[in-house]
Amino acid sequence: MDMLKTVLTVLFIIVCIVLLVLVLLQEGKDAGLGSMYGSAPTGTYWSQNKGRSKKARIIQITTLFTVLFFVLTAILCSRLF
DSSP states (O other): OHHHHHHHHHHHHHHHHHHHHHHHHSOOOOSGGGGGGTOSOSSOHHHHSGGGSHHHHHHHHHHHHHHHHHHHHHHHHSTTO
């Protein structure tokens, strides 16, 4: 049991570091409040090709690592060990 807990803990630390890097790689929302009043363009390249861009891929990978983070947290915090 101790070996499994050690492996899961090391995996958890790696997932935490990767998740931190992925979050820092993402760009902020630069439209801000201006998009509420129509000053932001609506037909931009980003809005038309959201699913095929590098930004979308980073968001998908971040979502995957977030789910993995919560699953590992639940396993490590449970009383199975």
